[in-house]
Structures are given as C-alpha cells and as structure tokens.
Amino acid sequence: MYTTVIIEDDPMITRLNRRYIEQDSRFAVVQTFSAAHPALFWLRRNPIDLIILDVYMPQMSGTELLLQLRAEGVDADVIMVTSANDAKTVNDAVRLGAVDYLVKPFAYERFRQALDVFCRRRESVQRDSFSQDVLDHTLFQAAAPTPPVTPPKGLQSQTLSRIEAYLRAAPETRHTSDEIASHVGLSVVTVRRYMNYLAEQQVIGSEMDYRTGGRLCLVYFLRK
Structure with a gap:
C-alpha cells in the first residue's frame, strides 16, 4: 500500500482529495497538512511514497516546499493539485520531479488517472533491467492529455x-x-x-x- 500525504490549505479540498484517494485500496492517507512548515518538519523524519501538493499556501508556496524537500533528499513522488496554471509554476514543478499536474477543478476520473500512472511507474522500477518497450509504455508514457475545465468569465x-x-x-x-x-x-x-x-x-x-x-x-x- 502506498503511503500518501496531502498538503493543502483549504480544508474542503483536503477532504475531497482524501475521499478520492481512499476510494483506491492501493493508497493510504497517513497525514494531512494545511501549511508548508509543519509538513516539511514531518516529511524530514517520515518516508512516504506520494505527496498531493497545492501551490498556493501560507508560509511558502508548494513549489518552494518541493524545492526544499528535494534539497534535503526527500524523494517522495509528487502530484500537484492546484489552481496555478501559469507556465513558470508548471515548469518549476516538472523540473523538481512532479509526476503529474492537475489544475483545479478537475473530474475524479483525471485524479484516478494520475494515481494509475503513479502506480505503473512505481511497479515498473522494481525491474532489474528495462527494454525500450517497457520504458516507452511505463516510465515515459504521459497520461492522456485532458484539457483543464475553465469556467466562463465571472466564475472562479x-x-x-x-x-x-x-x-x-x-x-x-x-x-x-x-x-x-x-x-x-x-x-x-x-x-x-x-x-x-x-x-x-x-x-x-x-x-x-x-x-x-x-x-x-x-x-x-x-x-x-
């Protein structure tokens, strides 16, 4: 079972993300945090498999937290779940090793797809060696593109x-x-x-x- 931490400052979104994750028996949510500093303190001492991470948070942004985690050797996989869709934030997250990036709001099916991709990659790296076919269809096959849902003008x-x-x-x-x-x-x-x-x-x-x-x-x- 993959241990998971949610870092999100909106309690309603935290509950929603937790509900999505706990529908999948492959995952267990072990902690949730509403700010970066307590999350950083806990993650330094507790190895986990997956982090669900927002960008807009108090104390430091999600990408700043991810940079700090990588600098300290925390190698948990990260799925960004955020309303931030500017090019710099997306590129920074990808460079820091985010395995997927979901722009709010999104359908449950897209969240489940992100979890499926994470699981395939985790399972694939247990091999002793890789063929090109395995590399192409597991590690380097991106999730099928799903255009973000953009509300009409006047809705946030x-x-x-x-x-x-x-x-x-x-x-x-x-x-x-x-x-x-x-x-x-x-x-x-x-x-x-x-x-x-x-x-x-x-x-x-x-x-x-x-x-x-x-x-x-x-x-x-x-x-x-």
Missing part, C-alpha cells in the same frame, strides 16, 4: 472547487442554494450561478422538493 476556479468539494463530501444528499451558500461563504445569488454552470456541465442535477409544504424548493444533487 477556486470557488467552483470549494462548491464541488462541499457537494462531494455528502454525495447522496440533496442541497438547497441556501445550504450551499451558508457552508461555502457565498451569497445565494452567486451560488445559483455556479450551480447553473455545474448543471450545464452535467456534474449535478436538480429537482423540485415538494416536502416544504406550499413553498416549492429547488434542490441539487451530484450525478453518478
């Missing part, structure tokens, strides 16, 4: 990720706009704009709730 990727994280934390529950707004700290009007976008993308569905007496209420739910 981080806000969209927070809403999705809240919904995925209770995937069987029906949610009203008021409930979502209260949990993610947005106005009801703003939440409805994001929910309309998620409905257009077939991420969520909606239906009328008639259990509120004479007042009709629209509720949202995750599509399976």
Whole structure:
C-alpha cells in the first residue's frame, strides 16, 4: 500500500482529495497538512511514497516546499493539485520531479488517472533491467492529455472547487442554494450561478422538493 500525504490549505479540498484517494485500496492517507512548515518538519523524519501538493499556501508556496524537500533528499513522488496554471509554476514543478499536474477543478476520473500512472511507474522500477518497450509504455508514457475545465468569465476556479468539494463530501444528499451558500461563504445569488454552470456541465442535477409544504424548493444533487 502506498503511503500518501496531502498538503493543502483549504480544508474542503483536503477532504475531497482524501475521499478520492481512499476510494483506491492501493493508497493510504497517513497525514494531512494545511501549511508548508509543519509538513516539511514531518516529511524530514517520515518516508512516504506520494505527496498531493497545492501551490498556493501560507508560509511558502508548494513549489518552494518541493524545492526544499528535494534539497534535503526527500524523494517522495509528487502530484500537484492546484489552481496555478501559469507556465513558470508548471515548469518549476516538472523540473523538481512532479509526476503529474492537475489544475483545479478537475473530474475524479483525471485524479484516478494520475494515481494509475503513479502506480505503473512505481511497479515498473522494481525491474532489474528495462527494454525500450517497457520504458516507452511505463516510465515515459504521459497520461492522456485532458484539457483543464475553465469556467466562463465571472466564475472562479477556486470557488467552483470549494462548491464541488462541499457537494462531494455528502454525495447522496440533496442541497438547497441556501445550504450551499451558508457552508461555502457565498451569497445565494452567486451560488445559483455556479450551480447553473455545474448543471450545464452535467456534474449535478436538480429537482423540485415538494416536502416544504406550499413553498416549492429547488434542490441539487451530484450525478453518478
């Protein structure tokens, strides 16, 4: 089983990432951190297999933390999970050995693909020698390109990720706009704009709730 650490300052995204990872029996989340310094202190003393790492964090950025880890000989594989999509950040992460880079928001299937690629590479390096075919189809075969989901103008990727994280934390529950707004700290009007976008993308569905007496209420739910 591959030991995994999540370093992410947004607790809702941390819960979502943990939920994704724990759906895969090959992995176990052993620690989560919301800032870089405690993560660095712990990782110096505890060898692990995989780090799920955000870029935008207090104390130091994810790429600065990755640079420090490499300088100190921490060789855990890293999957970046972040809203940072500028060329410098991506290139820095790749140069420092990130094995995959996921731009928020993304589908669960893309996260699972990143875990699959990690596992194939880990399994392949157990060999005594390599043929060119093995190299081409394991170590150097990149994950199939998946274009990042870019919300339309006026919608923010981080806000969209927070809403999705809240919904995925209770995937069987029906949610009203008021409930979502209260949990993610947005106005009801703003939440409805994001929910309309998620409905257009077939991420969520909606239906009328008639259990509120004479007042009709629209509720949202995750599509399976």
